[in-house]
Amino acid sequence: MNYLRFDLQRFIPLLLFLLGATGSLKAQYYNFINYNKNKIYEPVQGTLKPFFEKINQLETQSENQKVNIVHIGDSHIQADFFSGRVRSLLQGRFANGGRGFTFPYSAAHTNNPNDYITKYTGNWEGKRSVSRKTFSRWGISGVNAVTHDANATITIRPNTEAGKNFRIKKIKIFYPVFDPRSFHVHIQTDYGNILSKHTDRSGFIEYTFDRPQSSVTLRLSKVTHYQKQFIMQGISVENDASGLLYHAIGANGAEVPTFFRCEDFDKHLTALNPDLVIISLGTNDAHSYRFHPTEYKRNFRALIQDIRQATPNASILVTTPGDAYRGSRLNNNPSRARDALYKLAQEMHLAVWDFYDIMGGMRSIEKWHGNKLAQRDRLHLTVKGYNIQGNLFYKALTKAYENYLRKLREQ
Numbered sequence: 203m204n205y206l207r208f209d210l211q212r213f214i215p216l217l218l219f220l221l222g223a224t225g226s227l228k229a230q231y232y233n234f235i236n237y238n239k240n241k242i243y244e245p246v247q248g249t250l251k252p253f254f255e256k257i258n259q260l261e262t263q264s265e266n267q268k269v270n271i272v273h274i275g276d277s278h279i280q281a282d283f284f285s286g287r288v289r290s291l292l293q294g295r296f297a298n299g300g301r302g303f304t305f306p307y308s309a310a311h312t313n314n315p316n317d318y319i320t321k322y323t324g325n326w327e328g329k330r331s332v333s334r335k336t337f338s339r340w341g342i343s344g345v346n347a348v349t350h351d352a353n354a355t356i357t358i359r360p361n362t363e364a365g366k367n368f369r370i371k372k373i374k375i376f377y378p379v380f381d382p383r384s385f386h387v388h389i390q391t392d393y394g395n396i397l398s399k400h401t402d403r404s405g406f407i408e409y410t411f412d413r414p415q416s417s418v419t420l421r422l423s424k425v426t427h428y429q430k431q432f433i434m435q436g437i438s439v440e441n442d443a444s445g446l447l448y449h450a451i452g453a454n455g456a457e458v459p460t461f462f463r464c465e466d467f468d469k470h471l472t473a474l475n476p477d478l479v480i481i482s483l484g485t486n487d488a489h490s491y492r493f494h495p496t497e498y499k500r501n502f503r504a505l506i507q508d509i510r511q512a513t514p515n516a517s518i519l520v521t522t523p524g525d526a527y528r529g530s531r532l533n534n535n536p537s538r539a540r541d542a543l544y545k546l547a548q549e550m551h552l553a554v555w556d557f558y559d560i561m562g563g564m565r566s567i568e569k570w571h572g573n574k575l576a577q578r579d580r581l582h583l584t585v586k587g588y589n590i591q592g593n594l595f596y597k598a599l600t601k602a603y604e605n606y607l608r609k610l611r612e613q
Contacts (some may be wrong), residue, residue, distance in 0.1 A: 203371055208464050224580075232590075234562040234569040240594050242519070242555055245548040253478040253517040254606040258443065259521040260296055260385070261392035262297040267444040269474040272516075274461070275482035279452025280307070282315035284482075287592025288599075289448035291474050295600070299445030303438050305473065306356045309347035312454060318439075318552040319362050321346075324354025325335065327432075331463040341376050341405065342436030342470035344453035344460050350431050352385050354426040359417035360439055369414035371442040374406040376470055376491050385422040391415050403434070404473035414441070427486075437465065437555050438474065449474055457487045461508075468512040476516045479509055481598040484543070488535035499542040499582035512539040519553040520546075521595070523568040536563060555598055557591065 228466060244250065260267040271292075273285045293299070306320035307313060310328030314320055329338040329346040338346045347356070360368040378384055379401055387407060389396060394413030401407045409418075420430050428535045440447065443566075453460060461467055471479075483505075487498050506518060522540040526533050540558045562569060570576035575587035 207301055224269050232573060232602045234566055236560050239562050240598045241552050242598050246551040249551055249553045250517045250602060251316050251606065252515060253513055256477045257296055257603065258607065259447065261346065264346060264474055269446045269477050271446065271478045271480065272449045272474050272476040273329060273480040273482065275452040275487055276456040277452065277454040277582065278451050278485065279482055281313060282450050284589030286315060286317060287589050288596050289450065292446050292448060295443035298367065299443065299447040300440035301360050302447045303344060303449035303451055304358060305343050305436050306358060306434060309434065310345050311448035317362055317366055321357045322355060324597050325347055326353040326354060328455060332453060332460050335434055339433055339466065340464040341379055341466040342464060343436045343451050344456055347434040348431060352422050353575065355419055355421050356434065357417055358437060368439060369441045370418060370439055371397055372410045372440040373418060374408045374438040374473065375420065375589065378387065379405055379407055381552040382428050383430045384552050385429050387425050387432065388421045388423060390419040390421055390598040397494040401472065403553060404469045406473055410577060448525045455486055455549055458498065458505055460481050461505060468508060471509065471512045476513055478517045478519060479513065480519050480521065482521045484539040485526065486531065488523055488539045489528055493535045495538045495542040498539055499546050502546055503550065517553065519555060521555045522558045523558050524561050525564060527567060533564060555581065555595060560594060
């Protein structure tokens with residue numbers, strides 16, 4: 203499967219203009235989208251109740267409340283158009299708890315989401331767990347940026363989109379903190395002082411600041427000859443306000459087994475402390491000519507078990523892969539992946555958002571492409587398409603939440 207390998211960040215303004223991104227929930231109506239099927243399916247009632255309880259507390263109590271969502275996926279999530287739209291809508295209703303998990307994709311020489319900028323100096327090498335010939339100590343992102351240059355730096359600057367306000371009052375830097383071969387990491391701020399620094403056994407170092415920062419720069423230092431490298435595994439950008447954090451964690455080309463290679467996946471997931479885990483994996487699994495639903499379901503089951511062991515109190519929601527082409531021909535494997543996920547949801551008490559059915563089912567990708575909602579590969583959506591997908595998901599999730607509140611009032 204081929205992916206764009208240039209930095210999309212440079213081309214985002216042109217893409218937004220050409221592809222017609224929309225910021226409105228009152229988007230154009232398309233008769234091929236099954237709006238009436240846009241709902242969250244819970245084979246066992248109450249699957250999302252723990253998550254809904256947390257956001258209800260956020261709405262009603264607000265003070266010192268944080269709700270965490272972790273959304274794990276592939277290239278659809280790395281680009282962050284779909285997940286970014288959901289983040290914007292949810293934080294618009296439930297308050298902004300911070301940007302959440304980010305990665306300096308530019309240092310790994312791959313595409314970066316458009317709502318933050320990352321810059322780097324020195325020599326960095328990208329290592330991706332999707333490459334089976336590559337080995338590294340990956341965290342939850344499945345992507346590492348590795349340097350052997352103690353003078354190398356990474357800078358992250360959020361708020362590149364109009365209307366965004368991700369104040370940086372706290373950051374978590376994920377890397378192998380107790381590896382004696384690792385360089386030390388330090389923070390350079392725009393203004394103000396560092397209030398505290400905490401090294402956590404979950405595999406991160408946390409800094410808090412006395413003032414909100416507009417950007418932060420990570421610098422390295424070497425104090426012993428044993429220190430040879432630094433493995434950047436990710437950065438969580440947070441604030442000190444009550445609100446919702448939406449951690450979008452995607453890796454181009456990721457399949458379900460991709461995350462089995464991530465040694466620090468469980469620790470990092472525990473550190474992010476999700477109330478809801480959303481999993482959007484299956485596009486690449488189903489793209490293979492060797493795809494088998496039984497194996498896909500077995501791998502997905504193992505991933506769910508890992509997630510539940512790391513975060514036993516989190517609700518889990520899976521999204522089905524959309525209709526897609528494989529090369530120049532329609533691929534019927536996404537429908538088989540969808541069926542496998544429904545069976546798994548019944549067996550493991552998962553919630554399901556069936557994007558395959560909602561977008562129109564078999565051959566609907568042709569209509570999405572014909573209406574400039576899908577790219578020419580008929581696999582990825584356009585910015586406008588991802589915005590529509592995000593709107594649909596937000597509506598389905600908040601409708602399920604409103605149903606929870608209605609039942610709560612009737613008790």
